Amino acid sequence: MPANKMMTDCQTKMDKAIESTKHHFASIRAGRANVSMLDGVKVEQYGSEMPLNQIGSVSAPEARLLVIDPWDKSVIPAIEKAIQASNIGLTPNNDGKVIRLQIPELTAERRKEYVKMAKGEAENGKVAVRNIRKDANNHLRKLEKDGDITQDELKEFETKVQKLTDDHIKKIDELYKAKEKEITTV
Secondary structure, three states, X not given: OOHHHHHHHHHHHHXXXXXXXXXXXXXXXXXXXXXXXXXXXXXXXXXXXXXXXXXXXXXXXXXOEEEEEEOOHHHHHHHXXXXXXXXXXXXXXXXXOOEEEEOOXXXXXXXXHHHHHHHHHHHHHHHHHHHHHHHHXXXXXXXXXXXXOOHHHHHHHHHHHHHHHHHHHHHHHHHHHHHHHHHHOO
16 A cells, blocks of 8 residues: 555544544433433344334433433333343333433532543543554555655654644543533533
8 A cells, every 4th residue: 555545544544533432422421411322222122132213213302301202112111121221320211102311410429430431432542543553654664665665755654644643642632621521510
């Protein structure tokens, strides 16, 4: 693979690492209702497990309330069972038509746990970016060894890869700081 294409590939992979980190941050509760809190919930329906958002609509009409409106009302007990089994700390209440999930107030101890979780996800994102950098640099060194690029070009590309890495790690740090603020502010 030519060095320029490898740089584009490196940028794309690092962008995906940031998107993955954002997705993981979205699933960490911050005291406010967020439909992505239920992304990991799978419901047993008609002999197969399906994501919750494929068997009904999920909405957050208020800051501390999630509402699940299943298209097939007969699946309500299965949804309740799946939510309880998912260990997200929410208790489902149904009225026969919709399921309501009240989001409880977060304790200071729980907030600290969520900040730790967010820090871990941020660190995972940074590790992914650094691994992409390592792979890119190894590829560049191989190109230089094979005579496809000169030593000067190698140094130039390595500098570009490092700048890309620094920029992406900075973005992950900014995302973490925003998530930490979201979790800790009442």
